[in-house]
Amino acid sequence: MDTAQYLDVFIDESNEHIEVLYKKILDLEKDPNDKSIIEEIFRAAHTLKGMSATMGYNDLATLTHTLENVFDAIRYDRVHVQSNMIDLLVETVDHLNTMVEDIAGGGNGSHDIQEVARKLEMFEKGTANIKEEHVEDSLEAESSNHSNVFTDLDEFELSILNESKERGFQNFEITVELREDCLLKGARVFMVFEVLEKLGEVIKSSPSVNDLEEENFDYTFSVILVSNQPKDEIAKKIQKVSEIDSVTVQHFSVKKYRESREIEDQIQTMQKDNATVSNNIEDKSKEPDSAKSNQNKTIRVNIEKLDVLMNLFEELIIDRGSLEQISADLQNSDLMETVERMARVSSDLQNIILTMRMVPIDTVFSRFPRMVRKLARDLDKQVDIEIIGADTELDRTVIDEIGDPIVHLLRNAIDHGVETPEERLQKGKPEKGTIKLKAYHSGNHVFIEIADDGAGINKEKVLNKALNNGLLTEQDIEALSEQQIYQLIMESGFSTADKISDISGRGVGLDVVKNTIESLGGSISIDSILGKGSVFSIQLPLTLTIISALLVELNKEKFAIPLSSIIETAIISKGQILSAHHKKVIDFRGKVVPLVNLKDVFQVPDTATDEEYTSIVIVKKGEKMAALVVDSFIGQQEIVLKSLGSYLSNTFAISGATILGDGQVALIIDSNAIIK
Template sequence: MDTTQYLDVFIDESNEHIEVLYKKLLELEKDPTEKAIIEEIFRAAHTLKGMSATMGYNDLAKLTHTLENVFDAIRYDKVQVQSEMIDLLVETVDHLNAMVEDIASGGNGSQDITDVANQLEAIEKGEVVVPKEKIETVQEVVTAQNSSVFTKLDEFELSILNESNERGFQNFEVSVQLREDCLLKGARVFMVFEVLEQLGEVIKSNPSVTDLEDENFDYSFSVILVSSAKENEIAEKIKKVSEIEKVTVDAFSVNNYLDRKETELTTPVTNEVNTVEDKKVEKNESTDSENTKSSHNKTIRVNIDKLDVLMNLFEELIIDRGRLEQISTELRNTELQESVERMSRVSSDLQNIILTMRMVPIEHVFSRFPRMIRKLARDLDKQVDLEIIGADTELDRTVIDEIGDPIVHLLRNAIDHGVETPEVRLQKGKPEKGTIKLKAFHSGNHVFIEIADDGAGINKEKVLKKAIENGIVSENDKDTLTDQQIYGLIMESGFSTADKISDISGRGVGLDVVKNTIESLGGSITIDSEYNKGSVFSIQLPLTLTIISVLLVELNKEKYAIPLSSIIETAIVSKEQILSAHHKKVIDFRGKVVPLVNLKEIFDVPNADHDEEYTSIVIVKKGEKMAALVVDSFIGQQEVVLKSLGAYLSSTFAISGATILGDGQVALIVDSNAVIK
């Protein structure tokens, strides 16, 4: 039976079942006798086994069948759940996950599962499980099975490798695994390549250099290196680059490569999975009733690229709608105005539907955190309970893609710097087990994500002392800072109060990247803390990044747009209300001194000579800071489509993008965060 047409559905549903297994195993560790959890794990394993067997992935089916047998024994009270079992069961699901990933990338999902299967069978028989020193990790299994990731070397590359051997150099295959919390993968790859080029010459990389630069890879990559250095010297120098999890350096033999290629050519291989990529579009369109039964026939799977195309078309429709509204206003034709009003209502409904289709529950990001917290807590000898609230809160897919890494770093920071060890917590009169709360909720057109812990909190005096040492704050200014401004100093570049550098955090990098990533998404981050009581990191993000509400303003007949999300108020002030402080113009806004920022000066807009009696201002806010933007006049509020300025103009100061207005004019969108900063 040809099963290739079902491959996409199989991979999607397998990932869903594996996610259930991970989630429920962590719940089972907290409540080992809960029958409902055991039943759910059994059902997920049973379904995955049946799907795998039908698709012909025998190793996956066999391992899942063994896991199913264990939980069959548990649910009929033949075996009692013990804490030492959970590690093995989680490792088993790691193997299942690796197999599915292998299938998704075009492999056949085969693995040596003998050791894991034997230990699971021992659990099923009620024998005490004595785990080996460490079950072979998924990465090591995959590496062992695939002696080399390089399967296609051309004649030129082979000739270089042969010639290097003749000249006394050695050929190496270097594999580098980045840490999963690495925020700037492209930068780390660049630093590794710099080290490699000092040691020798890189002949080929997998993935390609282009994919590595674009961060179009998971967390590992390999290169073929010609060098006179020793294997351990190469590995040690690469490990000096931060956020490197693992480095493997093996000799690369051209003869072995040619022998392997010859074997592949003479061995008949089934070619079922080779056409997977070519048929992706067809498979996404051909959803039959069997594939949708798991979702009660109410959902279909749609390729995200199609949603992106749909969104782009709708953005063009929004621009044309604005043009029609302007024409109907100018012509004052009643029938035309009625038609345009109806079109506006329908397009607004359509806009809500399209935006809703692009929304993804934040659970897709949150679901991997319990496993990570559990592992980190064990590594640091701490007891931590993670409480997730509001995982069904929805965010635009583009925001979801970007927000994962910042949250990972904040959680790692909370475990390492926040939650104390059990002994210290008991001395402080706290429960032995610390709690980290991860909460998401909607408010207006924004989503708020809070990471709260009941740990040590932030020592204000220590932060201030370090900030003064680093030259971030002067001695004169330290008394004028509010508590939140002091806490915010820990997000400055290179700032760290850690007494010692650990693998978890404390290198002085990370929080500044977190802040920059969130602000690049149009969001903000604030910190609140109480010493020895705990800390709360609050992230505010827009629901979507493509269609935004703005206030259109005019600067000497040029139109600019200021996002409504950053505006507090608009006002018209007289000359008498404008004051001077430290040689700068300011106004008194509700008891606060707010600096005046002339947008004409920032954007080099020619200024009229005449002296105005009144000045139009827009009060904008970023965290605790405010500024009053001086404009010529207000045009009005409007929904616009945010368009990128492209790579050539990406570094333009205080401009985040542009939009096309109804009359065809281009209005630049002001980045008020940059202006305030």
């Protein structure tokens, strides 16, 4: 069966089953007696095994089959869940994940699974608590992968191999490769068989003995040998025969052989089932539409196709703006009505396309529980992670970038935030710390909060470090709010840790987290209570490609300010402009807000006017605000965010550009950079 056409579906569904395995194994650790969790894990493993066998990935199928056996033993109470078992189960799923990643990268999914399979079998047999040095010899013959060479052993031959094992002999699969310049292959085979007959009894050869004698083979042949000699000794004696390139000796497991044959039978059965299903589908396709089901159906779409669709729609938005401009100039009622209808339809289309690009944030969150568990164990801490709002959706572009900053913040919370069990008990806290990872929508933004019930942030320590680093003076400290003090830990090179740790930081400070989030058009704020814990709150835009913006004018040049940053627009008289610390400010609802002239920021020539009133845009970044001075407001418009390219990537206070309906290019202002 040609399985290439199913590869993408196989990879997608395998990843889904692996995520289920990860999640449910961690749930099982919390509630080992919940049979429903065990059933879900068993079903995921069983499905993954069948898919892998059908696709011909035998290592993946074999390891999943072994994992399935363990859970079969658990659900029928032959084995009880232990903490060290959870570690092994997570490690096993890591191996499965590695194999699927290899397949996705174009590999064949081959992986060394012998050791982890052996450990799983120990748990299945209830021998996992016996010291490994006592069981290793007895399990050694069972530890190798099944043979891919011998596929036709009959029951008589298998019974001989079983009996020899019971009598203390060992079964070996030996592969001999002759040199390519070997002239008399048959003679070399005869000499190898002479050596083998002195070491034990040859049960089977591949190719057959007749083919070997007549030299009907390339340069490699294999045999199954029953012997009481060590495998190193067997290899050494065979190597003494001249013109041999290599000799491989490994234990032959009858059990593994039988299991491999079961899997092959499954493959054949599934291939027949697939053929039947295909025929059924073909028959159903000939049925009339009335006979077809009206149930909702889903399809998988490559993300690159969605990117192309979004790019085409961006061009449509630009053309829509151009049409609106032409319509306004011509004042033709029919044209204006058509353009208005087109605007409504394109707005609906925009919402659908943006919704298609939305991905549940659970795709990022799902990998954190196992990471938190591993880090906590490495640090001898006890930490629970509670995830809230994993179904919150975010644009795929943002999803791709937000994972690493959250990982860094979680590492920081576990390493520096949550105390050791002893310290927590001394403070009257529960022995186990808790980290809450929460996501929710608010307006056109998504908020992600990482909260811990740890030690909190020591303000005095932060201020002393800031003074020593020259970030502040004694006079500056008095004017700082608590939020501003906490923000200092995100300055470059800032750390209050008494010793450097490999867990969090790794030589990279929280300034990298802050820069990544701000590059996505987001912001991060910190709140903390000493001894009680800390909360890191990340604010992100829902999407990065099409945004609503306010168009403004500076000396006949057009600029766009994202609406998500704007609090209010206003027109003030010159008499309302005040001065503080030699800088212009205004009183905005009882707060002193600095006044920033955009012409000065962007070096736009200023045409002197004696106008009494000034147009301003109040923008915010967290708790901070600024009033941006502009010449005039043009109006609100949906714009397509275009990158300025690598040469202009570091342009101050400009996050990109957009093409307007009249063909002009308007630069998009990054108000976060101005406030900073």
